[in-house]
Amino acid sequence: MDQRISFITLAVENVPRSRRFYVDGLEWEPMFEDGDVIMLPVGEHLLLSLWSVEGFTAEIGEAPVRGIAPIALAHNCATEEEVDRVLSLAASLGANTHPAVRRDWGGYSGYFSDPDGFRWEIAMNPGPTGDYVLP
Template identity: 75%
Template sequence: MAKPRSLYSGFTKQRISFITLAVDDVARSRAFYADGLGWKPIFENDEVFMRPVGQHLMLSLSSIEEFTAEIGHAPTTGIASLTLAHNCKTEAEVDSVLELAASIGAETSPALRREWGGYSGYFSDPDGFRWEIAMNSGPTGDYALP
């Protein structure tokens, strides 16, 4: 039996290049991410805010209208069944990021030592997207941070 050929074999590397979040109000989200967290965009207009968040990885905040027009379907409502994560080198850095998020109005949960050996807490952005702020130990932490 022949081995199945990967769709991507031979012509591109597998990767995630963009994470796009549909937001109610791009200006409000811009204020949260750029003015509050200090994340400066490399592209923005009234409908989109784009910011590098890793090597060859962009976070894009798109108005719900633009998002719907682009993909052809309106996003679902309610709590998104995903989290985004920002890794830190120390527990103190985790606490500092969570304190910053709380200071700009984010709903936060305190960081805890986790069964898997790390330390993490969460905050929600203005549209309810949950961010895990974590310090991972071992190979996962080594891989996630340069």
């Protein structure tokens, strides 16, 4: 098996609400949407899929566990100012945010939760992974 991820799928309670947050609010461009799912290109050969809980459950065979998912998605920024701008935008869209701070590992990061509680780290990373910033 190749070492890669092609899709990250989040089971969301309300697809239109998620669309308002990601597409209308964050201004991400969908590649595909049909009312039950929205697919957003988020990297080379990588899609973020926002899928209704009902569709997710029908295909997988069991409902997702409720509560805070023990995972964080991350978005690298080029500067600390950009981190602050993204967190401010998320807050203006109603996201629960935790302000950015300088971290022991040398970076600067904060967090927000999307409408379904999925956590996003917004970071300026000075290390090797910090060189990889999507345009």
